[in-house]
Amino acid sequence: MDNILIQRGGPEEAKCEDNSSVTGGSTVVVGTWAFAKQAVDCAKVEILGDSEASLLDIVEQSVNVVEDDPQTGVYVVGRGSYRNARGKHQFDAAIMEGKALQFGAVCALEGCPRPISVARRVMEDSSVGMLVGEGAGEFARSHGFPCVSEVELDPPDSAASQSSHTSQADSNVLTSTPAACTRSARDCAGVPANPCTVHDTLGVIVRDGHGHVACGVSTSGPPMKMSGRVGDSALPGCGLYADDSVGAAVVSGDGDTLLRFCPAHSIINCMQQGLSAADACRQVAMDITHRLGGVHVEMALLAVSAASGEVGAATTVQEWADVRTGQVYPGFPYAHWSGSTEHGPDTKVIVQRPISN
Secondary structure (H helix, E strand, C coil), X not given: CCCEEXXXXXXXXXXXXXXXXXXXXXXXXXXXXXXXXXXXXXXXXXXXXXXCCCHHHHHHHXXXXXXXXXXXXXXXXXXXXXXXXXXXXXXXXXXXECCCCCEEEEXXXXXXXXXXXXXXXXHHHCCCCEEEXXXXXXXXXXXXXXXXXXXXXXXXXXXXXXXXXXXXXXXXXXXXXXXXXXXXXXXXXXXXXCHHHCCCXXXXXXXXXXXCEEEEEEECCCCCCCCCCCCCCCCECXXXXXECCCEEEEEEECHHHHCCCCHHHHHHHHHHCCCCHHHHXXXXXXXXXXXXXXXXXXXXXXXEECCCCCEEEEECCCCEECCCCCCEECCEEEXXXXXXXXXXXXXXXXXXXXXXX
């Protein structure tokens, strides 16, 4: 387990197993889940290469690396990801920067494997903040984004292509799923035996050495989701939020439940009131668990302080198995890189242990 650190879920969660604090005043990049290492490494190369890329450039490009890789589609992002109940790929993505609180998003976008790039164009080249469905597709095509076929989105060598996705699930699986139903209860033909191991949001936060922050998220949603379903990921304040005066946060988990609580913005509010990034994440996770009466809801929260570069996380995830490598993590694994010398040159995977109720 090289470059893997374990964090506890209790009050000392900002400390690693080797007692080094996950803080630093320099550039910081983090991403949700262990597969985000690919995105964080891309951001690191851009930063260390002395390029003139902006924070938004770095966020977009790092997410694109995962969106474009059909082998990472098994993590429910971009090319090679699982189709919905009607046999279509529908993507949600959003991007936000903390200086002027600019935001852009697309939801239920079809045919475009780089949805975060379309979301950024919505933010910068339109008068709206979010486009969905056919409108998002029309916007993407009118701005030169290539529209590709379902076959091109699901190449035969992709990790997810081994699963068969048919429209029959619209009538027998997800037409009316109770809110309390967990993903593991949604098993059907073409869906992994344990969909809980297939997490459905890539979230990336970049904080530069001047305290500016930006973040982005991208997802294709749960396997066999209802056509048109939109979760928390691309909603501002739910799946992401960035504010230079405080910090940035991204969220992954059971989006149909979490969107009711606006967890990303709640984390920022807690940090604004003086809590550390780690304590803010833990407080929000505890509050949501309490409001749900102790019912287990999968969530993984990740935040970065704009002022200090401190990284914090909290989770209810007991265990996460990487479906490609087979490695099992005892909690929520996220990728972390810092430009400060105390953390070394390599991207690390840090495992946040779950909170205790």
